[in-house]
Amino acid sequence: EPSAKVIDGKSVAKQIREEISAEVTKLKEAIGVVPGLAVVLVGDRKDSATYVRNKKIACESVGIKSFEVNLPNDASEQEVLKYISDFNGEPLVHGILVQLPLPSHMNEQNILNAVMIEKDVDGFHPLNIGRLAMRGREPMFVPCTPKGCIELLHRYGVDIKGKRAVVIGRSNIVGMPAALLLQREDATVTIVHSRTKNPEEITRQADIIISAVGQPNMVRGSWIKPGAVIIDVGINPVEDASSPRGYRLVGDVCYDEACKIAAAITPVPGGVGPMTIAMLLSNTVSSAKRAYNFN
Ligand code: NDP
Structure with missing residues (x-):
């Protein structure tokens, strides 16, 4: 009996695109x-x-x-x-x-x-990453995929402050900035990577898991604390003879198992993926507004 709420990135992204579209119109008219x-x-x-x-x-x-x-x-x-x-x-x-x-x-x-850095909408310039890591500093832009993960948590009313968060993966483009963002949101953050021993013991303590690994179905139900919120960034092709393309896409998290244990989870596809592009559009519009001091 699956009970987890599905975090619908596709529909949130659509809503954000509509908000952005209205901002673009306003900027042009003004x-x-x-x-x-x-x-x-x-x-x-x-x-x-x-x-x-x-x-x-x-x-x-x-x-x-x-x-x-x-x-x-x-x-x-x-x-x-x-x-x-x-x-x-x-x-x-x-x-x-x-x-x-x-x-x-x-x-x-x-x-x-x-x-x-004023045009670094991906947020990958070391100066932007450095500012993201420092207390009291503000990056010009935050990398799109991790920003999309946090936006999903916000829009679904998930409390981050004081919570235990585990990020699986430490890449420059997803895992590392996701951990920095969660810390800025006052979570207590642990990072799991390929050299971590007994990762499941660590993930089982997490109220929030963000997984960005690239291994299909690595995170099993037994890795998850009951009631945890799961953001699955992984996009992994697996063979599927019944699909016309011969493969289908799955996340890092074993979705069927996680649904029985987690409070909420992002599907793959339709979770974080659409949010990444929405955040890119958002960063681009912010940049144009900043260039003209327009609020
Ligand atoms: P990378 O390959 O750059 O990084 C993977 C990370 O996972 C590394 O830090 C690695 O550890 C860690 N890792 C690998 N194997 C294990 C393991 N068995 N246990 C624990 N940690 C492990 O990948 P990316 O960060 O670029 O992408 C991750 C996933 O997210 C991919 O599936 C990618 O397709 C997807 N993605 C999705 C996006 C979206 O828009 N939804 C955007 C970007 C990526 P170590 O550092 O020790 O090597």
Whole structure:
């Protein structure tokens, strides 16, 4: 008898997109500014191309203008840096996003460092991450996926303050900033990673679990404290002969087992995924407003 409440990221994201769309209209009517997002895609990875296309479509749906640069896999780092530098100086562009991963011959650090922090809508610039980690400092932008996780907790009325939170995974783009954000929200945070011994003993103490690992169904029902809230960031393909594509997507958390124990859980797909793009749009509009001191 599944009892967990389903945290419906798809419908929350839709609501947020409507809010953003109204803000974009207001900004345009008041001061004639259209927010702009530049996306830099290098190489021909199919998954990256899909993400970029979805971001573009989402931009258009709320009235954000998108600029796209598509470079071949053998482009040089200098070329990428040149485009970033142009976008840094382009007043119609308020956000710059470099789709990761970059081809292996490029230095990701050099490229992410080149995005000016006022346009770093992914929040990956070390200065933004550093500010996120420091008490009393404010980043210009917070990374989209972890921001979406916290937004889901807020919109579902989940108390974070004083709660025990466990983040599984410590990547620069999801796990680490998710842990920093939870700490800023006054949770007591523990991070579990691939070298953690007996992770299930740690996760069983959590009131809130954010999982960003990339291992299908790793978090079993027995890892979860009754009544915990689960945010599952993982997007993992598993073979499924009954699906037309031959695979389907599952999270890091064994959904059927977790549903019987948790108080609330995000589905995969339809949980965190749609929130990531909604937060990107939100960051882009905030950036345009900040550029013109518009509230
Ligand atoms: P990374 O591969 O960069 O990081 C995975 C993290 O999980 C690492 O910190 C790693 O530990 C840890 N880990 C790996 N195996 C285990 C294990 N057996 N036990 C405990 N920890 C483990 O992945 P990302 O953070 O980029 O992505 C994680 C997942 O989230 C993926 O499925 C990805 O597809 C999905 N994702 C979803 C997004 C969305 O919009 N919903 C956006 C971004 C990612 P260590 O540091 O020790 O190596």
